Amino acid sequence: MDALDPVFLSRLQWAWVIAWHILLPAFTVGLASYIAVLEGLHFFTRDEIWLRISAFWTKIFAVSFGMGVVSGIIMPFQFGTNWSRFTDATADVLSPLMAYEGLMAFFLEASFLGVLLFGRKLVPRWAHFFAALMVAFGTLLSSFWILSTNSWMQTPQGYTIVDGRFQPADWMAIIFNPSFPYRLAHNVTAFYITTGFVVLGVGAWLLRRNRAPEEARMMVRMALDLLIVLVPLQILLGDLHGLNTLKYQPTKLAAIEGIYDTEKPAPLTLFGIPDDEAAEMHGAIKIPRLGSLILTHTWDGEIKGLKEWPMDERPPAAPPFYAFRIMVGIGFLMLFIAIAGQVLRRGGRVYRPDGWFLRLCPWIAPLGFVAVIAGWTTTEVGRQPWTVYGLLKTADSVSPSLTGSDVALSLALYIVVYLIMFPTGIAFMANLVRKGPVDGNLEPDAVESGRPERPFERAAQQANAAGKAEG
Amino acid sequence: MALDLVPLWTLLLALAVFYYVVFDGFDLGVGILYGLAPVECRPTVMNSVAPVWDGNETWLVFGGLGLLAAFPLAFAIIIPAVYFPILIMLLALVFRGVAFEFRFKNEALRRFWDGAFCGGSAVATFAQGVVLGTFIQGFQVDGRHFTGTSFDWVTPFALLTGVALMFGYTLLGATWLVLKTEGELQAWSRRAGRVALIGVLAAIAGVSIWTPLEAPQIHERWFSWPNIAFLAPVPVITALIAIAEWRALGRDYEVTPFIAAVGLFLMSFLGIAISLWPMIVPFHYSLWQAASSESTQAFLLIGTLFLLPVILMYTAWSYWVFRGKVRGDFGYH
Numbered sequence: 013m014d015a016l017d018p019v020f021l022s023r024l025q026w027a028w029v030i031a032w033h034i035l036l037p038a039f040t041v042g043l044a045s046y047i048a049v050l051e052g053l054h055f056f057t058r059d060e061i062w063l064r065i066s067a068f069w070t071k072i073f074a075v076s077f078g079m080g081v082v083s084g085i086i087m088p089f090q091f092g093t094n095w096s097r098f099t100d101a102t103a104d105v106l107s108p109l110m111a112y113e114g115l116m117a118f119f120l121e122a123s124f125l126g127v128l129l130f131g132r133k134l135v136p137r138w139a140h141f142f143a144a145l146m147v148a149f150g151t152l153l154s155s156f157w158i159l160s161t162n163s164w165m166q167t168p169q170g171y172t173i174v175d176g177r178f179q180p181a182d183w184m185a186i187i188f189n190p191s192f193p194y195r196l197a198h199n200v201t202a203f204y205i206t207t208g209f210v211v212l213g214v215g216a217w218l219l220r221r222n223r224a225p226e227e228a229r230m231m232v233r234m235a236l237d238l239l240i241v242l243v244p245l246q247i248l249l250g251d252l253h254g255l256n257t258l259k260y261q262p263t264k265l266a267a268i269e270g271i272y273d274t275e276k277p278a279p280l281t282l283f284g285i286p287d288d289e290a291a292e293m294h295g296a297i298k299i300p301r302l303g304s305l306i307l308t309h310t311w312d313g314e315i316k317g318l319k320e321w322p323m324d325e326r327p328p329a330a331p332p333f334y335a336f337r338i339m340v341g342i343g344f345l346m347l348f349i350a351i352a353g354q355v356l357r358r359g360g361r362v363y364r365p366d367g368w369f370l371r372l373c374p375w376i377a378p379l380g381f382v383a384v385i386a387g388w389t390t391t392e393v394g395r396q397p398w399t400v401y402g403l404l405k406t407a408d409s410v411s412p413s414l415t416g417s418d419v420a421l422s423l424a425l426y427i428v429v430y431l432i433m434f435p436t437g438i439a440f441m442a443n444l445v446r447k448g449p450v451d452g453n454l455e456p457d458a459v460e461s462g463r464p465e466r467p468f469e470r471a472a473q474q475a476n477a478a479g480k481a482e483g
Numbered sequence: 484m485a486l487d488l489v490p491l492w493t494l495l496l497a498l499a500v501f502y503y504v505v506f507d508g509f510d511l512g513v514g515i516l517y518g519l520a521p522v523e524c525r526p527t528v529m530n531s532v533a534p535v536w537d538g539n540e541t542w543l544v545f546g547g548l549g550l551l552a553a554f555p556l557a558f559a560i561i562i563p564a565v566y567f568p569i570l571i572m573l574l575a576l577v578f579r580g581v582a583f584e585f586r587f588k589n590e591a592l593r594r595f596w597d598g599a600f601c602g603g604s605a606v607a608t609f610a611q612g613v614v615l616g617t618f619i620q621g622f623q624v625d626g627r628h629f630t631g632t633s634f635d636w637v638t639p640f641a642l643l644t645g646v647a648l649m650f651g652y653t654l655l656g657a658t659w660l661v662l663k664t665e666g667e668l669q670a671w672s673r674r675a676g677r678v679a680l681i682g683v684l685a686a687i688a689g690v691s692i693w694t695p696l697e698a699p700q701i702h703e704r705w706f707s708w709p710n711i712a713f714l715a716p717v718p719v720i721t722a723l724i725a726i727a728e729w730r731a732l733g734r735d736y737e738v739t740p741f742i743a744a745v746g747l748f749l750m751s752f753l754g755i756a757i758s759l760w761p762m763i764v765p766f767h768y769s770l771w772q773a774a775s776s777e778s779t780q781a782f783l784l785i786g787t788l789f790l791l792p793v794i795l796m797y798t799a800w801s802y803w804v805f806r807g808k809v810r811g812d813f814g815y816h
Binding site: 078079081082083084085086088089091092093094096097099100103104105107108110111112114115116118119123126179180183411412413414415418421422425426429433436437440 | 570
């Protein structure tokens, strides 16, 4: 492929800006719900420990939410700058869904987030709890709309085509398109699990250093309770999502499984090296019949191979094939950790500061993000060569005026800026984690000098105050 | 279903853009002035916009998504045509935004983030002015696509509007500082405001002479009879506001300068609207031709009419909370 191909470079640019952006919602969606639970526990029990844990995570939430907004402002403009033909073709159907996502995120940021961050002493206790619930609800609504948009691109329905452009025919059919319920459930569960492992890792890290041990213990316990339910559930949801993909996006499924020739019964390829040119899998390690069993839930179900479709309608097999295996591998590692945590809880061995479990947990913490990126790569590259599956080619979606060097230049600039912004933000959050949960008295004052401050600022001051209090 | 929603969406979008220009305009202008103000006053300069800037900036997303949803053809033609100005603007806004958050972190990096704040504000403003100039000049279009190059925006006119907007936002920023500060900084802001005002007036005059000379349609719109009689008040009112602004900056009025600056923006906004109406892609597609389907506009309108008033009320409330003069010794440090 030509290195200065505007289509390929535009895809890289899209991948770059959205891969960084998706890390934030992957964390904030779960964290918002966790904070709502903590605020609820504090509201009903009046136990101060919930307040301390909530205040700790709220500071981190504020930073990640801020970065999510900043990197999110970039996203809608990408549709215009690089994907103008896609925009022209699909806007009548997709733009309201995207606009609703923006409106809801904005609505949430403008109202309830302010109350959650600064309003504890300004509003009644129930109102503060309510604000936490609304922030959590808002992040879920944002996920709802953006995943509906994405799902429609995967499994479009409810439209008519007039002069080569998609026109809305049935909004309910558009929003609740066939892959949407599975994608929404699979994604939101992934976001919750990602957050769960971060909370587990941070709790373990604090416990090992004997910082705020009471709070840290509670974090570990809550995370383990969540994960033992959600990780098995996620594996089930993933299976269902896979069946849905087999039905509606057979080429993606064939790429994921690395199947070039239609097989009946189909084996399961554990590993191999896909070769799209030769249309065969090199060095494949296969388990007979397992493919049919997993994908069709029958002993000898047929799975269509990529060769059933013309060359120019096949996705590249390697990225979905590898990314899917990374995601599933992480999934089973997570299952092991979740079960091990439950086993070790008997007798309280799990909380032993020098035990292998707490030593391992901080290293596991980032894996949820890796799995999210891998899963996203699987589904997005697997949709190729289409932007709207089966209907609109990616090559026909890019802005016609762009040259390869235009996009190379813009991509280089995005890379430089993101490599400054994101590490700074992550270092900042890591610093907040190091300070640990602090005394409830260091909770944000409702309004200082007549006005609340910016979230980062607030968090930094508390971190400093906490540092002083410790020292 | 014969209800024509285009006028309503035009109004909503125009209000969103104007809101953005005035509100993010003043905080971008304050960002530009940050690098020019006396060093000891700079914390106060930054504090004057700290609580409100991010809310202001989110209206850019509103404007972008509004254009995409209501007039997708315009979005698909205009945005690729200004590929680099949009890119530069977004990156400058990112830098400027995180500068607010990161600059206090440590002394060594503070100078870097201070530069990012001032420089980011200036560059973002210039890029927006270039987008405006490119928009007024029109685009090379074939069918439903922009067919020019990604550097078509490099024209003397677009560069002029880029500089013009820098003066404009600086005027808004200076008058905002007059409103929000006192003492030495306020006096400095009054002088800065007058300098910016001269630049703004020169720019308005330049653009007003240049556009009708370049575009016969615009010449026709303003100078044919009877339009010239109906439209004569536009330049006259603009001139009166300019005089009021000059005088208000020279006396102890605190609110009037900002209002007069908004007035100048409103008149310029009207002037552009009169010149281009009813085109949204000058001079190829009208608002109606570029509109999304009725069903699309109606579907989005329902939620917008519900959410927008709530957002506006909250915004008004937050400005109320942060009313009064700011000082440098608290808040950001």
